[in-house]
Amino acid sequence: MTTVDLRSDTVTRPTPAMREAMLAAPLGDDVFGDDPTVNALQQRIAELTGKEAALFMPSGTQSNLCGILAHCGRGDEYIVGQLAHTYRYEGGGAAVFGSVQPQPLLQDATGRMAIADIAAAIKPDDPHFARSRLLCLENTWNGHVMPEAYLAEATALARLRGLATHLDGARVFNAAVASAAPGQGALARLREIADHFDSLSVCFSKGLGAPVGSALCGSGELIAAARRVRKMAGGGLRQAGLLAAAALHALDHHVERLADDHALAQRLAQGLAGIEGLTVRSAQTNIVFVDVADGQGPALLDHLQACGVLATGLIGLRFVTHLDVDAAGIDHAIACTRDFLARHAHGRLVRTLPSAGVH
Incomplete structure (x- = not known):
């Protein structure tokens, strides 16, 4: 991987x-x-x-x-x-x-x-x-x-x-x-x-x-x-x-090419925006911060790592783009995050249904 x-x-x-x-x-x-x-x-x-x-x-x-x-x-x-x-x-x-x-x-x-x-x-x-x-x-x-x-x-x-x-x-x-x-x-x-x-x-x-x-x-x-x-x-x-x-x-x-990193950060921010359970704090350059609902940040980090995506979680999830990252890698990170939040949202929905209606 x-x-x-x-x-x-x-x-x-x-x-x-x-x-x-x-x-x-x-x-x-x-x-x-x-x-x-x-x-x-x-x-x-x-x-x-x-x-x-x-x-x-x-x-x-x-x-x-x-x-x-x-x-x-x-x-x-x-x-x-x-x-x-x-x-x-x-x-x-x-x-x-x-x-x-x-x-x-x-x-x-x-x-x-x-x-x-x-x-x-x-x-x-x-x-x-x-x-x-x-x-x-x-x-x-x-x-x-x-x-x-x-x-x-x-x-x-x-x-x-x-x-x-x-x-x-x-x-x-x-x-x-x-x-x-x-x-x-x-x-x-x-x-x-x-x-x-x-x-x-x-x-x-x-x-x-x-x-x-x-x-x-x-x-x-x-x-x-x-x-x-x-x-x-x-x-x-x-x-x-x-x-x-x-x-x-x-x-x-490598100076002018920093614009490529900034574009990839925007690609990541836009891909994560709108996913239920995430709040994206997009910056202007190559760093994107994400807050995860319900205290699921550490679990999301573990899921991403299992998918081959590494990020940090000291002050919210932080993703940083650089010259060793490409668009395919960003899209993979978005897909893995979306998969995790979809599963989490489904589990939350099931827990809120009346017990008599669950089969």
Whole structure:
């Protein structure tokens, strides 16, 4: 049975062309700064985001950690969404390793913190309070693209109040593809998004399909500080050009094709919509959330797995499309889900019939 893996866009395997690029990559020792492929990647992504410099990292979690600790010192705080990845899903790294306090705020259904709440959370210069130093946003958030007007207003407020700004851009390429103006191109849109922020973390191992890697982009001074943090965090790599070559290949070949993933997510959402017992929360990019009635989510996950379809169920069922999924796989996932809900609906109907009428 062919597995349709919709757990995440991190599960992709390198394409044959990506593997060839990795094998052909010239290598050095990146801890000494002389891996030419890593250096080429760092220069390329810095240029694409309009920043002075960039630093290749093993993971987005480490990239965000190094960014936050490069901006903030002990006793400082960063303002962040209550459900943002940098606060909720990265092990409390900034607090644990850097004594940097998060100030989490409520988010709406699309991941946005209210501008008034951000303003109210910025502390006065008083020894009673942690020093407010940084505003962290995330784009995309659960598949939702942050609107341009919101990015502009939130970061303008931060600058006005003396805060730096950081973007967790784990899926910022998805955001760029989804929000690019007609004829603009995703990389031009990426630059517009990045221009709002002092630093951003971009991921190569999600939608772009590289096996490993993220990059922190920012000023030369910030990246120098982040390099020191990366060393302390164990992120210094040796012949990392093998991995950087995959990321370079992804930048050349896998950005605009993210539109295919978005189309498949819409195909999935439309196929699941209207099935009794399901509530589909379709997002704008490559992630679809589904709520299942009567607490049947875990049973549906088990049924899908038996059919060769993998998904996750931490915050409702989550399905993520990527370059290793095709239309046939999406249609199979829809059919399996429909089959499960049809059986469940039939059982519910039988249980509600009068006992005398059941034969």
